[in-house]
Amino acid sequence: MTQPKLTFLLERLQTLQNLANWPNANVPVTALVTEYIPELCKVPYDYLFRDNAEAMAECTLLVQDYLKLDILTANMDVYNFEAEAMGAKIKFFPDHCPDFDRSDYFIKDSSDLDKIRFGGLNQGRFPYLIQYCKAYKHYTGVDTFPIFSAPWTLAGNLYGIENLIMATIEEPEFVHEFLRRIVDDYHVPMFGALNDAVPGFAEMDFVDAFASVPMVNVSIVNEFIRPYLQRELDKLNMPGIRLMDTAFFGTAMLEGKERESFEDFIIWSNGRFLCIDPDAASLGADYARAVATQHLTPLQIGISATYLEFESIDKIVALVRDYVLRAKSGPTPAIFFFNNISPCTAQEKIQAAVQAVKIYGAPGADENTPYLLPKFRSFEDFLKHKLKNNPEGYTFEWMKQSAYSYLL
Template sequence: MPCSPRLPATRAQVERVLRCVAPAPAPLFLPAIYEQKAWFIDQTPSAIARDPALLTRALLAEQEAIGADALAVGVDVYNVEAEAVGCEVAFYEGKDASIPGITRHILRPGDDLSAAAIPHPGRAGRMPVNLEAARNVRRALGGEHWIRGAISGPFSLAVALVGAEDLFIACLEQPEWVHQCLDYAARVIRAYATGYVDAGVELIVFDSQASPQLLSPAMYEEFVLPVTRDLIAWAGTQGVRDVPLVIGGNTTAIAELLVATGGNNLLCDFTADYDTWAGVARRAGRALRRNLSPHLLETGTPDAIYAAAREEIARGATLPGFIMGTAVIPFGTPLENVLAVKQACRDAGAGAAQASG
């Protein structure tokens, strides 16, 4: 279905939503596009993740094709900091569209972290690739557009450094070392985030390894909440007022804990309980992004996707700070499927305008 043209929301419009000033006539449209960026320029995720010129082209092509209300700079968003301090990442050549992934961890529980290296964002690994692309896109789009540099959350980076099984066992057997590891991860993340701030863009934190499907709410509160709260508070000292915190999966059980992190744009993924999350967000005055499922977006018809998006938008019509989003768009998802969500946002806004006029 054709999507009516509309410029992305201005910074002031975005901030009104994030500050929960009032329910927006048309919700912000924030699809999660990472490896799919490559598809817009007939490249692969591995290619654009290693080349700042290709990543810049992909980001600008994404904006031209989708016209969402924000851009996120990043492809394989959980690998960059880990690779910069020594983890090995597998990339794929030719037309292989597989997502790059960690193949070797560098830490073992109990390792001495007192002298562990902190990367320089201008030199370490692929940090310069993303930072150069961020600067390029900021120059191309100007200061009004909301551009977020993707950074890992502390627990997800710790998983990349140590390995999931070893880290989860260490949470039970060596909790003090896990706190040290998370502190180290946070210092690495801050170094990278400083590069994004210097590039003139904001931040978006990804920490899906801390989802309740993997980590109990009690362990989240003990290990993850303090270091995440400190990271987001630090971002505020750098002038970054709006920090989205992205944890996928059914996060209903930790909704109140996620509010306590200080993130002001939280995620209610497609498997989470919307009614519970909406109540939490309303009481706390936090913006809330509701996602559609990646399976629907990849395999559904545009009409079915449009109907699902309109249903979610109707549920969020009275919630200040409601945002319409998607789970991560799989590589090769038809463009018309993503634009169906955008059209649902625009039509909701047009209907609200007619009703108020």
């Protein structure tokens, strides 16, 4: 493969690098996108999530380019990768995301913990992940690295989250051993092997949806979640590697010292204060800005996927404007985040919302800055343009499996 001459990603990365000049920098636009990629590209889910890693890399980058995002997090079915490689049964579907077979949990009791052992990068879809990273690097010239499931949430999927929470009360030593096995016997050797196979490893990226309140309380966070994330760092013993563990909600459900403790955990595990809806909606953007300022850490704020999908463009733009203006009114950088955009969200709404971030996230923009609705461009028109102007060198082989095949 030859290295591309130019990619759209270089300009987006410059926006992130300019945060070093804050407040003389734009607020970056970031998003989590999972189902939206196959839906927008009109490709079967199982083809992208299981069968063709290069196609997934192409489609991910095309969606990021089309939506004008500075960072797009394409989690794929992130919660399944380690479990599948251990031997857990994962079901694949053409019309929605893969998922565990939850009728038969992989771990049923302590006698099953020996199943938690890294067997090498030829297991499960590790070859798919490595190919994805290589294709991404080829098309952009930029390193990327897979995101995995954090120890607590992985345990919840292997054993059942309700079972795991009950076990913290009834069998705490079992839960500690369960999490220790995930860290020591799986994640640490896994990251070591991936570091040799995929260049550019600089960060342990996890998602941790089950670490949200009220699924857990602060006591569980302090005894079972945070210590095993720290153990990941200690056991891996690779100086310079950062931890990034995301997907926390529920700050608004806590008060006093418990809220402060949860805020501290979010900042420790993210390197910034993450406060998105519903917490941002309940507590307000001023609260989020105050916490980030108090800890002198960046603030990542964002609206919910349901608001983006179901509210009018006028209301979406108004809320984005409010969040952005309040978030950027402090001494540390602000980042805007669209959380897991729904596959049914109208393209016009996303384009209008992204435009609002870019307008009001610019240095000097305020509530009196006029908003100009962007000229709508369909994904089909975007694809027609990319087929003729393709500096990244995409193959577009995936389009043969797509409802857009007539464009070839």
